[in-house]
Amino acid sequence: MITIKEIAERASVSRTTVSRVLNNNGYVSDDVKKRVLKVIEETGYIPSENAKSLRTKKTKVIGVILPKISTETSSRLVKGLDEVFAKKGYQILLTNTNLVPEKEIEYLRLLKSRHVDGIILSATIINQALIEEINGLKSPFVTVGQQVSEISNVLFDDYQASKDLVNLMIKKGYKHIAFIGVDEEDRSVGYLRKAGYLDAIKENNLPIEDCWVQKGIFDVDSGYYSMSEIMKNSKQKPDAVLAVTDRLAIGAMQYIKEAGLSIPDDIAVAGMGASELSRFVSPSLTTIDFSIEEVGREAADLLLEQINGRNSYEKNRKVKYRLIERSSI
Amino acid sequence: MITIKEIAERASVSRTTVSRVLNNNGYVSDDVKKRVLKVIEETGYIPSENAKSLRTKKTKVIGVILPKISTETSSRLVKGLDEVFAKKGYQILLTNTNLVPEKEIEYLRLLKSRHVDGIILSATIINQALIEEINGLKSPFVTVGQQVSEISNVLFDDYQASKDLVNLMIKKGYKHIAFIGVDEEDRSVGYLRKAGYLDAIKENNLPIEDCWVQKGIFDVDSGYYSMSEIMKNSKQKPDAVLAVTDRLAIGAMQYIKEAGLSIPDDIAVAGMGASELSRFVSPSLTTIDFSIEEVGREAADLLLEQINGRNSYEKNRKVKYRLIERSSI
DNA sequence: CTGAAAGCGCTTACAG
DNA sequence: CTGAAAGCGCTTACAG
Numbered sequence: 001m002i003t004i005k006e007i008a009e010r011a012s013v014s015r016t017t018v019s020r021v022l023n024n025n026g027y028v029s030d031d032v033k034k035r036v037l038k039v040i041e042e043t044g045y046i047p048s049e050n051a052k053s054l055r056t057k058k059t060k061v062i063g064v065i066l067p068k069i070s071t072e073t074s075s076r077l078v079k080g081l082d083e084v085f086a087k088k089g090y091q092i093l094l095t096n097t098n099l100v101p102e103k104e105i106e107y108l109r110l111l112k113s114r115h116v117d118g119i120i121l122s123a124t125i126i127n128q129a130l131i132e133e134i135n136g137l138k139s140p141f142v143t144v145g146q147q148v149s150e151i152s153n154v155l156f157d158d159y160q161a162s163k164d165l166v167n168l169m170i171k172k173g174y175k176h177i178a179f180i181g182v183d184e185e186d187r188s189v190g191y192l193r194k195a196g197y198l199d200a201i202k203e204n205n206l207p208i209e210d211c212w213v214q215k216g217i218f219d220v221d222s223g224y225y226s227m228s229e230i231m232k233n234s235k236q237k238p239d240a241v242l243a244v245t246d247r248l249a250i251g252a253m254q255y256i257k258e259a260g261l262s263i264p265d266d267i268a269v270a271g272m273g274a275s276e277l278s279r280f281v282s283p284s285l286t287t288i289d290f291s292i293e294e295v296g297r298e299a300a301d302l303l304l305e306q307i308n309g310r311n312s313y314e315k316n317r318k319v320k321y322r323l324i325e326r327s328s329i
Numbered sequence: 330m331i332t333i334k335e336i337a338e339r340a341s342v343s344r345t346t347v348s349r350v351l352n353n354n355g356y357v358s359d360d361v362k363k364r365v366l367k368v369i370e371e372t373g374y375i376p377s378e379n380a381k382s383l384r385t386k387k388t389k390v391i392g393v394i395l396p397k398i399s400t401e402t403s404s405r406l407v408k409g410l411d412e413v414f415a416k417k418g419y420q421i422l423l424t425n426t427n428l429v430p431e432k433e434i435e436y437l438r439l440l441k442s443r444h445v446d447g448i449i450l451s452a453t454i455i456n457q458a459l460i461e462e463i464n465g466l467k468s469p470f471v472t473v474g475q476q477v478s479e480i481s482n483v484l485f486d487d488y489q490a491s492k493d494l495v496n497l498m499i500k501k502g503y504k505h506i507a508f509i510g511v512d513e514e515d516r517s518v519g520y521l522r523k524a525g526y527l528d529a530i531k532e533n534n535l536p537i538e539d540c541w542v543q544k545g546i547f548d549v550d551s552g553y554y555s556m557s558e559i560m561k562n563s564k565q566k567p568d569a570v571l572a573v574t575d576r577l578a579i580g581a582m583q584y585i586k587e588a589g590l591s592i593p594d595d596i597a598v599a600g601m602g603a604s605e606l607s608r609f610v611s612p613s614l615t616t617i618d619f620s621i622e623e624v625g626r627e628a629a630d631l632l633l634e635q636i637n638g639r640n641s642y643e644k645n646r647k648v649k650y651r652l653i654e655r656s657s658i
Numbered sequence: 659c660t661g662a663a664a665g666c667g668c669t670t671a672c673a674g
Numbered sequence: 675c676t677g678a679a680a681g682c683g684c685t686t687a688c689a690g
Binding site for chain 1: 373375376377378379380382383388390398399400403404405407408411415420421422423424425438439441442443444465579605606609610611622
């Protein structure tokens with residue numbers, strides 16, 4: 001490893017001077033500057049960010065904690081983050097909890113130990129211990145997708161999106177609308193989307209059967225199974241079904257098609273998330289695009305504002321979603 | 330920031346001793362150890378990895394350079410990498426070239442300046458400047474998906490996979506097989522997959538028309554357009570088409586369906602990549618699963634071997650692919 | 659079993 | 675315009 005010391009010696013100047021030309025600050029005569037630059041060029045010297053950040057207390061890296069690394073949501077989020085961070089010279093240190101809650105705390109500490117300049121947490125289920133850990137961190141921090149009190153976050157409007165979809169169905173004349181959700185511990189996908197559905201139904205005085213409201217998990221098979229439960233157990237068969245993710249919706253579609261029914265004539269289907277799948281399934285799926293890249297960009301902006309000490313008062317941002325109407329309704 | 334110095338003072342020991350209990354090496358009496366541990370607990374002290382790595386020359390971070398951040402390939406690759414690196418206590422520093430070749434060199438330098446313990450490069454197009462930069466790096470290094478001479482790499486067997494698909498078509502009785510590829514500058518997807526197709530055709534003495542061999546780019550629309558070119562310009566219409574990515578294949582399928590033809594009765598279609606889409610389009614798409622997670626794991630293993638100074642002789646690994654036969658052939 | 663001191667590669671007042 | 679020296683938070687011979 002070649003260091004600043006060696007550059008200084010070769011150029012017959014002090015390390016101070018080399019540092020100055022490296023960072024382009026302070027006075028350096030053109031002559032000396034050229035000499036130093038030449039040596040740097042010749043040697044291929046690259047300054048150590050590590051040593052630098054030990055002094056300056058800035059690392060130019062942002063820690064990102066993801067619940068799952070290889071989902072469309074995660075990769076779209078990271079894309080949005082990277083777009084703005086890269087532009088400002090920040091790198092992303094990636095961390096993946098694989099949905100194990102204790103890992104969130106573990107990684108929070110790890111990121112702190114690495115002195116990242118800020119942290120983005122894409123959380124699913126928030127508990128008290130986590131909130132305390134975050135508050136103890138005293139580091140620029142933004143969460144995405146879940147509201148944590150007193151902490152900046154960028155949110156999807158889960159409630160309204162879900163409501164919009166149900167209202168669209170109602171407008172199109174559907175009256176018996178079933179629902180496939182997930183556990184309500186997940187406040188965004190589980191609780192809020194269900195609340196939107198329930199409220200829309202209620203506001204329109206539509207009927208509902210217990211078995212119309214199913215709770216699945218995040219995959220296609222679960223959608224298939226939930227739909228089968230709905231069809232087997234309901235007295236009045238529903239003429240529409242809203243699923244809280246596209247995968248669940250696609251599973252439901254599979255069941256419906258296998259049952260010899262037509263979509264949307266016999267049963268309309270809607271999903272949420274605007275996965276790429278939703279475009280190419282047949283019939284193409286009506287869904288919600290939560291503009292996740294945009295969420296990523298907003299989160300990055302918010303974090304940068306905190307890092308630069310500005311505007312830390314803005315706590316919540318909701319990103320506008322887009323309802324994508326296709327052939328399944 | 331609370332530091333080792335403060336812990337030492339509070340526990341009335343030297344920093345040396347604190348360091349010893351932190352790293353669990355060297356002799357420390359139980360008594361002193363307990364005292365130190367207690368202070369650490371009380372203060373919530375987290376040692377600075379930065380300072381540590383400045384001394385030890387190890388950062389426990391791996392740099393990853395991706396051509397595109399939000400594709401299925403990238404996220405499956407990162408998943409595989411993360412599986413093995415996380416287990417060994419390594420974090421991933423993510424870097425995204427957005428397919429801009431100069432960025433590869435820029436990020437290589439950046440990762441070096443951060444003293445990552447090793448680098449994984451998922452390359453698309455390799456040029457001489459890049460190779461020189463890599464060789465100058467003198468750092469553990471593995472490339473994925475593209476062969477770079479004298480550098481460890483994990484490869485897909487693009488040539489054979491493509492050949493297998495064509496042979497499958499031939500076995501099923503198809504005789505007029507068209508091809509949608511991409512630019513041959515991309516050695517893996519462009520050149521090798523085309524070579525596999527061409528050789529399979531040749532070995533079976535099958536006919537081929539110039540316009541049967543199209544060059545597209547990496548998206549669905551391009552597949553649609555390429556297919557239209559094939560159908561419009563060919564004298565003998567093909568009865569099968571191989572596309573080098575699932576997206577291209579799906580675009581081709583769209584065109585075929587819109588033309589009122591049936592898949593696979595009129596024209597069989599195969600893609601490559603086993604995207605999630607391929608399962609859910611209709612008819613479901615026959616494709617190649619390159620086991621990208623496995624590629625990631627292998628690459629991580631190879632890199633770790635280099636980091637630990639073992640087995641740096643093994644240069645090339647090919648990961649077994651799986652041909653997934655579905656309804657489109 | 660414990661500690662004083664040097665050193666990792668930088669930056670930054672301070673002095674000239 | 676330039677440099678000597680201190681310091682960032684750790685670890686690691688070395689000595690006792």
